[in-house]
Amino acid sequence: MxxxxxxxxxxxxxxxxxxxxxxxxxxxxxxxxxxxxxxxxxxxxxxxxxxxxxxxxxxxxxxxxxxxxxxxxxxxxxxxxxxxxxxxxxxxxxxxxxxxxxxxxxxxxxxxxxxxxxxxxxxxxxxxxxxxxxxxxxxxxxxxxxxxxxxxxxxxxxxxxxxxxxxxxxxxxxxxxxxxxxxxxxxxxxxxxxxxxxxxxxxxxxxxxxxxxxxxxxxxxxxxxxxxxxxxxxxxxxxxxxxxxxxxxxxxxxxxxxxxxxxxxLELRDPEPETLLGFLTEMEFRTLTNRVAEKFEVEAPSVPDTPAAPQGEAAAGPDWPEIDRDGYETVATEDALDSWIARIAEAGAVAIDTETTGLNEMTADLVGISLCVEAGSACYIPVGHVSGGGDLFGSGAKSDGQLDMDLVLGKLKPLLEDAAILKIGQNIKYDWKILARLGIRMTPIEDTMLLSYALSAGDGGHGMDALSERVLGHTTMPIKDLIGSGKSQIGFEQVEIAKATPYAAEDAEVTWRLWQMLRPQLSPNRVTTAYETLERPMVPVLADMEMAGIKVDPEHLARMSNVFAQKMAGLEDEIHELAGQKFNVGSPKQLGEILFDKMGLAGGKQGKTGAYSTSADVLEDLAAEGHDLPARVLDWRGMSKLKSTYTDALQTHVNADTGRVHTSYSITGAQTGRLASTDPNLQNIPIRTEEGRRIREAFIATPGHRLVALDYSQIELRILAHVADIPALKQAFRDGIDIHAMTASQMFGVPIEGMDPMIRRQAKAINFGVIYGISGFGLSRNLRIPRAEAQAFIDTYFERFPEIRAYMDKTVEDAKRDGFVRTIFGRRIMTPGINTKGPAAGGARRAAINAPIQGAAADIIRRAMIRMPAAIRDLPAKMLLQVHDELVFEVEDKAVDDLVDAARGVMEGAAEPAVKLSVPLVVDAGTGESWAAAH
CATH class of the missing domain: 3.40.50.1010 (5'-nuclease)
Structure with missing residues (x-):
């Protein structure tokens, strides 16, 4: 010591x-x-x-x-x-x-x-x-x-x-x-x-x-x-x-x-090679085991083969040179640009990445383009860097050493639109939209992010930095090294070209290497069809939808904000009257004192500071017992969230140039294949409440047009009936019978005619709950019934439909054996943690059971979206939004019926010919001058 x-x-x-x-x-x-x-x-x-x-x-x-x-x-x-x-x-x-x-x-x-x-x-x-x-x-x-x-x-x-x-x-x-x-x-x-x-x-x-x-x-x-x-x-x-x-x-x-x-x-001690290598070997970390062994100049222990990247560590790639950021070329002359174009034409494939002034593809300006055709060979073409602060459209002056943007785009356009030359990107939808706004529609395209997603959906993120570490064993240059952060952060257009080149060109080379590593893994992992039919073709479809956007009436939103504010004020008055005094409704501490000290309600949990918990769960329990004040507070909180999250926030997302809202869809946002909507999120606007419908009234058609919404009816239950092969459910769907009433009749032995709505509601809760692996506790909370009664409902359900239990058991068994599940269309969804013990096992089991059902529903609507542009090409219509199982279109008044017929045909036949479902797909359609009216 x-x-x-x-x-x-x-x-x-x-x-x-x-x-x-x-x-x-x-x-x-x-x-x-x-x-x-x-x-x-x-x-x-x-x-x-x-x-x-x-x-x-x-x-x-x-x-x-x-x-x-x-x-x-x-x-x-x-x-x-x-x-x-x-x-x-x-x-x-x-x-x-x-x-x-x-x-x-x-x-x-x-x-x-x-x-x-x-x-x-x-x-x-x-x-x-x-x-x-x-x-x-x-x-x-x-x-x-x-x-x-x-x-x-x-x-x-x-x-x-x-x-x-x-x-x-x-x-x-x-x-x-x-x-x-x-x-x-x-x-x-x-x-x-x-x-x-x-x-x-x-x-x-x-x-x-x-x-x-x-x-x-x-x-x-x-x-x-x-x-x-x-x-x-x-x-x-x-x-x-x-x-x-x-x-x-x-x-x-x-x-x-x-x-x-x-x-x-705590004195610093060197690692003991035998101990450290023993642990790394036990964990099956091949790459790090080899690095540590090399450092200590000892023979590396044998490590079992790890799963194919990107599930495991960095895979052993070709004999590539180390990535050398100092070796990249800045293209500043027309001859150099022509040379690169010739190399790309000869290679037949190029990795491409764009640098821009921001992250919003609808407002960002192009700063530069990076290209790569082989390991160790990449370039950066600057076109929008400025000096002296500002930007090209403000006070900044264009930096020296750059080609004219129009010249560069004019020379690249034929190459980027050439069907014989493959364009490879990482999250290429972003670059596609940036170039599309400049008149270039890239085709054909590959996306390394989507390759990773097809190989291992459910295994976490698929961003470039993560994949580079994981697949290549390489740490990319952080963007903050160039632009800083906080108040001192600058735009990429203000970065010196000499510093921008290694960062931008590295992105292109990493993308090229990822493509080389990931593309060959599709076939051995049996996901080529899923990638080619469900992932890759989505890029231009979503890009066009996002660029089209949807018209929003900001005045309607502003009026609604005022209405919500007035309703909140009215609720506050009602709450104060119920409480017998004025207090800050938004203060959990003051609310807790009113509920539990002054009113003496049961269930107050008080800490040492004297503050009570007033969470939503606490208030919902009190409201369920018949207490008005907590019920009104829940209403006030709900109104407050609608105002801040939607009516106020949506106004800030209206594009000043288009007057429309342009959401962005993440193709890899969920492990099951469901799309995620961001900036703004248009998928979580409530639909079952009056206020939620009022919000959708703000989404409107342009004059002379109407919005059309087409929605799959009970698609996940239909898929469950098919994959679990449940005769009673399949026949009910074929006959067009009310599926929830039929389930209630099967479970409780009551006739469908004249059925008590409460019994149907219970059956509906079980039908949808089973898909998500609901427990007796969860069902009892949803239906507000005793837990034993809820569990009895579930037990009866499985007795009446034993095929569902058999499907669940087999799905879990397959997941434990393979480490993943598949949808009926071949999508592979990883099931991490399925073989663990303890609390984590239950969640992993429920996710594995649900994934093939929700994933198949996502696959079906993707297949419909991919076919839709061709089906409506001759109609004066555009597909604008995808929200869960619904597609929203804007169409000229005269073509509404034609659009409904064409779109419904595509959606109802989307599973075929890949899968012949044993139940029909049914699509409900609505139309109106607003999104709300189309429901």
Whole structure:
């Protein structure tokens, strides 16, 4: 053991929990081939630790090091404030079994592994950092967590492991507007929605900084709150003073955490090769095992074959040269451009990537294009870089060393539209839209993101950075290295061309290499048909829909916002009358006091601070017992969400040039193949409420046109009847019988004619619940009936339809054997965690059962969408939206009937000829001047 920790010693404190979640979300999950154990986060964690060990040299080299973990969700802060971190969702089910493995990994690297019951990792880090400082040494906290920035000061710094950037007092002040010694005061005022720290309502970081800088510290501010001139701010600080003080206790780190070890025990030790390689081999990490063995100059142990990328680690690729960012060419002359065009024509394929002024494809301008035709050979063609700030359409002047954009596009257009030359992209829909707005429609295309998705849907993200790490073993250049972040962030157009070239050209080369690695895996994994018929053709279809957009009436939205505001005010008056006094309806603390202290309602859960939980679950339970006030509060909250999320927010998404809203669809957004809509999300607008329908009234047709909505009827139940081969359900669908009434009749022995609506409702809840693996508890909550009664319903259901149980059991059996399930159209959906034990197993089992059904429904509507452009080409109509099982069109008045006939024909026949369903697909159609009227 070394001498006592003191001057000249440097302690590195690694935020282990942050490392784990970063590893989990950065890379697609990996399952161990031998037993299906989820180990993707462990793989990423080990790679980060190994990189840390390799990089910790020079001035930053530690003498002592430890990895600190959170022990459990419950800490002393939970006793202090019952709702602390209450809003945080539980960790993903496939991550839970990996937590102990990351501890084993840390020990295998011969690094101290620390966690303490009832204390957060941040408190342990705070205590060790303070001890190191007091002993005369230094502490470096390896984390970017803002909560740890209160510790920065003499002898304590932070290192952001993502940006590899040191965080000192200046960086803290840039973020919070105050020095590290006042960070806690800022956080107490601003609160934290992630950790459910309440703070002061309506006061954010900037306002908090202004107040603290003016009054010096939090207690002085609260003591002199009555001096503040702004009335609302003054009243907030007076009314919520106690809440703010509790918030400070929640965010203040504990530097006196009781530890049963000393700093000396954290002395840096080299890994023991045998121990580390043993762990890596057990985890089946071939690539890292080889790297570690090479570093220690020992023979690498044998590792079993891992699954095909991108499920596993980096696969062994061709004998390619290392990626060399310094070797890329900047194309600045017409001769150089002509040379590249000739090379591409000869190669017959090119990887392409665009650089733009922003992320919105409908408003971003082109800055440059990168191309690659083989490993080690890529270029960047700048066309929109500026100097002196601004942009080409503002004050900036075009940088030297660039070709004219029109010249470049004119020469590239024939090549990019040449059907004999393949264009390869990563998330190529983005580049397709950028170029389409400039008059170029790329064809044919390949997408490495979609190749990865076809191979391993359900195994996490399919972004370039993740795939590059996973498939190629290469870390791409972070964009923030070029454009910065926060207030100092610049647009890519302002990046120097010499710096932009290696970044942009690398993207093209990585894309080309990914294509070379992933494309050959389609056939052996039996997903070629799924990729060619369900993934690849979606790109131009969705791009055209997104560019078309849908017209929105902003005045209608503004009126609705006003209506909602008035209704909220009316509800507030009603709530105040029911409560017998006025109070802040948006304050959980005040609401809890009204419900449980003044009104004496049962079910109040009170923490040490005296605050009650007033979550939606609590209010729904009270409302179900017949209490009006919590029911009205739920109405008020619902109205508030509609206003903020839809009627207010949608107005900001109206494109100034088109007057339309242009959502963006993610093809890989869900493991089952369902599309995800973002910026704005148009798939979650409520349809069953009056207010939700009013929102859809704002989506309108242009004059002389109508909107047409076509929706599959009960498509998932029809697919279940087919795949589970249920004679009674299949016959009912063929005969056009009310499926829910038929199910109720089968289960409860009652005639369909004159059936009690409540019995039908129960059958409907079971029909749809079974598809998602609903439990007796879940059904009892949905129907508000005793759990035993709900479970009896489910048992009866399986007795009447034994084919469903047989389907479920076989699906789980197949998933456990293969590690994936397939839809009837060949889509492969991975089932990570299906072979694990404990709580995670139930969720994995339910997901495996549901995936082939929901996935097949997604496949059917994709097949319809892909065929639709050809079917309506001669009609004055456009397909605008896809929302779950519904397609929305805009069509000239005179062609409405023709559009309905054509679109319905495509949708109802979408499964064929690939699959001959044993039940008919039925599509309901509606039309109107608005989306609401079309339903």
């Amino acid at each position: 070394s001498n006592a920790f003191g001057k000249g010693h440097k302690l590195h404190l690694i935020d282990g929990s942050a490392f784990i979640f970063r590893a989990y979300h950065a890379l697609p999950p990996l399952t161990r081939k031998s037993d299906g154990l989820p180990i993707g986060a462990v793989a990423g964690f080990c790679n980060m630790l190994w990189k840390y060990v390799q990089d910790s040299k020079g001035d930053m080299a530690p003498t002592h090091v430890a990895v600190i973990f959170d022990h459990s969700a419950k800490t002393f802060r939970s006793d202090l404030y019952a709702d602390y971190k209450a809003n945080r969702p539980p960790p993903p089910e496939d991550l839970v079994p990996q937590f102990p493995l990351t501890r084993e990994a840390t020990k295998a690297f011969n690094i101290a592994c620390i966690e303490l019951e009832n204390f957060e990792a941040d408190d342990i880090i705070a205590t060790l950092a303070c001890q190191a400082r007091e002993a005369g040494g230094e502490a470096v906290i390896i984390s970017s967590d803002k909560d740890l920035m209160q510790l920065v000061g003499d002898g304590v710094t932070m290192l952001d492991p993502i940006k590899n950037k040191e965080i000192g007092p200046e960086e803290v002040e840039e973020k919070f507007g105050v020095g590290p010694d006042r960070v806690v005061d800022i956080q107490a005022l601003a609160g934290d929605s992630v950790d459910n720290v309440p703070g002061a309502p309506g006061i954010g970081i900037k306002t908090a900084a202004l107040l603290i800088n003016e009054y010096g510290d939090l207690e002085t501010l609260l003591a002199r709150a009555d001096e503040i001139k702004q009335p609302k701010r003054r009243q907030t600080l007076i009314d919520f003073a106690d809440q703010i003080r509790v918030s400070k206790q929640l965010v203040q780190l504990d530097c006196e955490t009781p530890l049963d070890f000393t700093l000396e025990t």
